[in-house]
Amino acid sequence: ETGVTQSPTHLIKTRGQQVTLRCSSQSGHNTVSWYQQALGQGPQFIFQYYREEENGRGNFPPRFSGLQFPNYSSELNVNALELDDSALYLCASSFGGGGADTQYFGPGTRLTVL
Amino acid sequence: GQQLNQSPQSMFIQEGEDVSMNCTSSSIFNTWLWYKQDPGEGPVLLIALYKAGELTSNGRLTAQFGITRKDSFLNISASIPSDVGIYFCAGQLNSGGSNYKLTFGKGTLLTVNP
Numbered sequence: 001e002t003g004v005t006q007s008p009t010h011l012i013k014t015r016g017q018q019v020t021l022r023c024s025s026q027s028g029h030n031t032v033s034w035y036q037q038a039l040g041q042g043p044q045f046i047f048q049y050y051r052e053e054e055n056g057r058g059n060f061p062p063r064f065s066g067l068q069f070p071n072y073s074s075e076l077n078v079n080a081l082e083l084d085d086s087a088l089y090l091c092a093s094s095f096g097g098g099g100a101d102t103q104y105f106g107p108g109t110r111l112t113v114l
Numbered sequence: 115g116q117q118l119n120q121s122p123q124s125m126f127i128q129e130g131e132d133v134s135m136n137c138t139s140s141s142i143f144n145t146w147l148w149y150k151q152d153p154g155e156g157p158v159l160l161i162a163l164y165k166a167g168e169l170t171s172n173g174r175l176t177a178q179f180g181i182t183r184k185d186s187f188l189n190i191s192a193s194i195p196s197d198v199g200i201y202f203c204a205g206q207l208n209s210g211g212s213n214y215k216l217t218f219g220k221g222t223l224l225t226v227n228p
Contacts, residue, residue, distance in 0.1 A: 004156070033215065035216075042118075042120075042202050042204075042220050045215035048214070048215065056214075090156050092216075094214075101214075102147070105149070105157045106156050108156045
């Protein structure tokens with residue numbers, strides 16, 4: 001069974017640029033959630049995707065957007081990067097109808113915005 | 115964004131000692147989870163609790179879901195050096211709504227002195 005994978009591992013961008021992060025869900029999972037983890041903090045929920053539709057969103061501006069593909073993999077896009085966007089971005093997959101199933105995390109993508 | 119109240123923030127203990135950490139919330143959850151995160155990695159699920167009052171063990175780890183549904187604790191017995199890391203609690207509200215985001219605490223940094 002393949003776990004959750006994310007790419008790239010690390011990324012350095014400059015303010016104002018755009019970035020795309022990728023996540024492959026665990027085998028058998030159909031739901032992907034994205035989280036932002038700033039240094040010294042717990043992860044904060046960005047949004048969740050189920051059946052290729054956004055299934056809930058946290059307190060993040062519209063420049064954070066996402067996609068889910070038919071194979072349940074997902075992308076997180078961030079436009080007009082700001083310095084405060086520097087963080088570890090985590091995706092978590094689960095199985096459910098947007099349901100209460102346990103979320104399993106990938107290793108994360110470390111984004112640095114200069 | 116919302117974060118749960120997790121304490122203590124950090125602990126420095128001797129190998130072999132027992133450890134206890136807890137998490138409280140101003141609102142109820144119907145699932146509590148405990149994760150461990152190593153530096154540069156994603157959170158790894160340790161224990162999931164699905165019912166108020168539930169007490170669950172996983173090896174040397176024991177966790178309980180508080181009766182009020184607003185708190186949980188995690189105990190680690192006979193600590194070993196590989197227990198070092200950051201422990202996060204997370205609450206999940208499965209209200210039949212469209213998203214089941216996790217709300218995290220700020221974490222407890224555990225250091226074990228061999």
